[in-house]
Amino acid sequence: MANQEENLQSIIAHAKEYGFIYPSSEIYDGLSATYDYGPLGVELKNLIKAYWWKSMVQMQENIVGLDAAIFMHPKTWEASGHTSAFNDPLIDNKDSKKRYRADVLIEDWVAKQEEKNNKEVEKARKRFGESFDEAQFRSTNGRVLDRQKKIDEALNKFKEAMDAEDLNAVRELIIELDIADPVSGSRNWTEVRQFNLMFSTDMGSTAEGASKVYLRPETAQGIFVNFLNVQKTSRMKIPFGIAQIGKAFRNEIIARQFIFRMREFEQMEMQFFVRPGTELEWYEQWKEERMKWHAALGFDDSYYRFHDHTKLAHYANAAADIEFKFPFGYKELEGIHSRTDFDLKQHEQHSGKKLQYFDPELNKSYVPYVIETSIGLDRMFLAVFSASYLQEKLEDGSERVVLKLPAKLSPYQAAILPLVKKDGLPEKAREIFDDLKQDFMLQYDEKDSIGKRYRRQDAIGTLLSITLDHQSLEDGSVTVRDRDSMEQERIPIANLKAYISNRLH
């Protein structure tokens, strides 16, 4: 635990030191759960967006984009259920005065029990060696079975309590499971209360004429209310999708873990409209597609896992999360939901307008079913950043901090470094810089020793360091150092463009 916390703290410090992420309005001591992206951060964020957009829009003939407003008609949120049901159950600890989400306390308890069982399994695996049968062990080992029974009972009780909106039962479960405040260890809990997560503000210039509007808590509704506009103007035939990247706002009760849970964040969502009855096939297909998108970044498979939901939201008939191994454990990175025709039907009812599609093949109209893929851009940022952040011990005993970002997400593709600040090397380096800057994001650096400059580039994830020395002036060649392997190669300046492009693809 201490290690995880230390690791997260060094990631946060690194993100700040190199201009990726700053606390918002820091000179006023910051604003909780709100962050600003610095010069490096905005580059990485834009690259993640571009990687998503390319695979979800550019490479898909039947998916188009949208950029809807953050403010929407207040009826939108009545229709979607957010006004009445976008709540989290919260509980306070009377001693530490800390506030928690009751469901998160229970989920964390479950995760801890599962972790204990996994440890037993691993111990047994070591003991039995090749002949070990995990399924058999889990179904026969007394301790594992007992714990699993407790987990199942707790989850059942929790589900029943939430379905019955019985908040007292949720509190009793927390007490029964002997859950303590993770900060203070105290078990002195208040009642559980519901808390609406939407931010509201007034629209209009005078208080009397003003009406209450919400900052959207998800981008999806902008897609649903525009479903027919997009379908008609883009002449889309079902199945087709609408993709959108944009800000969303939630007044989160607990806002810890850096940019994992923010009050203002960005989502990358795609709603895929399909024929009723085909939605579960599409759901499986999108689960697979989205996992491939993650895998293509090249991090180890063990960073990802699916978590299929057993407790479904009122609008869904299937749902899964792609979880990522963050510095604080496996947590939701992306949600894939089969949302049925719930949203479009609700908007039909509340607006009185038809939101149907005429299917020429079936010769009839219907409200399409929807598969949603929804990923938090900031969470994706944290996933990529934390998995790329490494403290390496080198062969010569020294250490380096390196951001081994996937090539296509590295903010700078190359750094141009004249070995010394004289003898015409800076001038030649500038020439190369100007020649390549149309095609690549570059850094120019002539300050400090070359070793220090390499470390600086490693720390921000620059893919290649291109160094000019006296030989460069004689034979037009430079050395190129690779960030990951630290190997150096001498190549002609004339080949640089092709060389960098190759490394990128």
Ligand code: ATP
């Ligand atoms: P959680 O259970 O972690 O609160 P959620 O299930 O409410 O998330 P969704 O409503 O499915 O999340 O939103 C889709 C995606 O948006 C999430 O997978 C996550 O990546 C991102 N997201 C949601 N809330 C936040 C937040 N407060 N800060 C950053 N990203 C968020």
